[in-house]
Amino acid sequence: MPNEESSTRDTRRTPRARRDIRERMSRAVLADWHTLDDQDIAIFSIRNPDGSSFPEFEVGQYTQLAFWDQSTSDPRPRQLSIASSPLDLSHLEFYVILVRDSLDDGSNTPGIFTGTLWKHKPGDEILYLPRPAGRFTLSRTDQPEVVCIATGTGLAPFVSMARAAWHRYKETGTIHRRLTIVHGVSYANQLGYRNELETMAADPDFGLSYIPTVSRPDRDASYTELVSRGRANDLVRLYFGEEMSGRVEPQFAGALLGDLQNRLTPESAAVYLCGNPDMIADAKPILAANGYETEGRESQVITEDYW
Numbered sequence: 263m264p265n266e267e268s269s270t271r272d273t274r275r276t277p278r279a280r281r282d283i284r285e286r287m288s289r290a291v292l293a294d295w296h297t298l299d300d301q302d303i304a305i306f307s308i309r310n311p312d313g314s315s316f317p318e319f320e321v322g323q324y325t326q327l328a329f330w331d332q333s334t335s336d337p338r339p340r341q342l343s344i345a346s347s348p349l350d351l352s353h354l355e356f357y358v359i360l361v362r363d364s365l366d367d368g369s370n371t372p373g374i375f376t377g378t379l380w381k382h383k384p385g386d387e388i389l390y391l392p393r394p395a396g397r398f399t400l401s402r403t404d405q406p407e408v409v410c411i412a413t414g415t416g417l418a419p420f421v422s423m424a425r426a427a428w429h430r431y432k433e434t435g436t437i438h439r440r441l442t443i444v445h446g447v448s449y450a451n452q453l454g455y456r457n458e459l460e461t462m463a464a465d466p467d468f469g470l471s472y473i474p475t476v477s478r479p480d481r482d483a484s485y486t487e488l489v490s491r492g493r494a495n496d497l498v499r500l501y502f503g504e505e506m507s508g509r510v511e512p513q514f515a516g517a518l519l520g521d522l523q524n525r526l527t528p529e530s531a532a533v534y535l536c537g538n539p540d541m542i543a544d545a546k547p548i549l550a551a552n553g554y555e556t557e558g559r560e561s562q563v564i565t566e567d568y569w
């Protein structure tokens with residue numbers, strides 16, 4: 263007769279070894295790679311080894327990337343928003359920051375995926391999940407104004423939106439809706455895609471308003487008055503007459519506040535927030551208090567937290 267302990271052991275199912283998700287991923291190669299002036303921020307693209315196209319995706323979606331030599335302590339792929347346009351599926355482009363986790367002794371350790379990425383070079387193999395995903399898409403709204411607010415690499419999905427709209431505008435001369443892009447970083451040399459977005463913004467018929475802003479202008483040799491001051495969420499606070507939360511008094515550069523006043527109203531705008539969860543958590547209740555539907559199916563405030 264088995265005792266109680268052994269009978270319990272007999273009926274317990276042996277856990278199946280979890281399959282490594284990387285076995286289900288497709289192989290691509292790292293193609294273009296460049297860092298900004300700030301070497302911890304990179305723009306890179308991947309291509310299929312046989313030159314074939316990537317699966318279709320909607321602007322605002324992400325895919326997942328991994329490496330075989332990523333730490334075995336956490337081999338999971340990481341989600342990265344696609345910055346390239348879905349109208350060109352020959353490659354996928356990404357905008358990424360090398361994450362550094364601070365340690366108690368003042369040193370830091372690189373993030374598992376991004377630390378590995380920074381060790382690779384063009385031509386190396388990278389894995390991707392061939393099922394773009396995510397609901398941070400423009401199909402969530404019918405509003406004619408889309409106000410996009412990003413911190414850091416949270417700009418990526420908005421670059422994809424702007425590129426697709428720009429392509430269509432150049433082909434047909436029409437725009438479906440107007441984009442406003444607020445991009446918050448610490449220093450002006452971290453403003454990835456600045457030239458490209460300024461070129462689009464310089465065409466008045468395209469209607470893109472680009473509002474770069476830096477949160478440390480007084481310690482920033484690359485800062486000029488063409489750039490707004492303060493954190494992205496503090497520009498939102500300033501716009502709605504709320505007190506600032508950061509250390510730098512927010513201020514819109516040039517005529518950009520006037521631009522926003524024409525665009526950011528609950529009747530006409532959907533607001534997309536992407537990147538640092540603190541920025542999103544700060545901006546969302548302010549929008550709610552100012553007449554924006556922020557919850558449920560009718561929500562016109564659409565968010566993507568990066569962590």
Ligand SMILES: Cc1cc2nc3c(=O)[nH]c(=O)nc-3n(C[C@H](O)[C@H](O)[C@H](O)COP(=O)(O)OP(=O)(O)OC[C@H]3O[C@@H](n4cnc5c(N)ncnc54)[C@H](O)[C@@H]3O)c2cc1C
Pocket residue numbers: 324340341342343344356357358359361372373374375376377396414415416418566567568569
């Ligand atoms: C839907 C979605 C889309 C994303 N798209 C992008 C993107 O386009 N570009 C991008 O750089 N990241 C993006 N991320 C974050 C990305 O998935 C990884 O978390 C990031 O690359 C760090 O991975 P890691 O393995 O190097 O860090 P880990 O070793 O996993 O450490 C994770 C920690 O890093 C911090 N962290 C994560 N992302 C950032 C960040 N962007 N800035 C500062 N700190 C961060 C957080 O504290 C997090 O807890 C996205 C996340 C989600 C959920």
